Structure formats: C-alpha cells, structure tokens
Amino acid sequence: MSKQDLIERKQYMQLLRNLKDQNIIKVISGVRRCGKSTLLMMFADELIRNGI
Numbered sequence: 473m474s475k476q477d478l479i480e481r482k483q484y485m486q487l488l489r490n491l492k493d494q495n496i497i498k499v500i501s502g503v504r505r506c507g508k509s510t511l512l513m514m515f516a517d518e519l520i521r522n523g524i
Contacts, residue, residue, distance in 0.1 A: 481511055488515050
C-alpha cells in the first residue's frame, strides 16, 4: 500500500502532536485492523521529516 492510499486522520494526528512533548504515557487502542499501527507510522514519518 502506498502513502497515496492512506486516509489522512487529521484529528488523531493533531492529538498526537499536542501530546508529543508531555511526559505521560500515550495509549492507542482500537479493534483489530482499524489503523493503529498505520497511524503511528504516519506520526513517525512526520517526526522524521521535522528532524526529530
């Protein structure tokens, strides 16, 4: 699956951005195959693009 096929999850990504520098444990939960790992990979790609 290419990045063009991914659905942009603006609300979830913004929530991750807001919580990024807070010293708390973040938990992403959901039913199987709902996109948890994909969301984290998208967030990791964004962090890498921003030099983190």
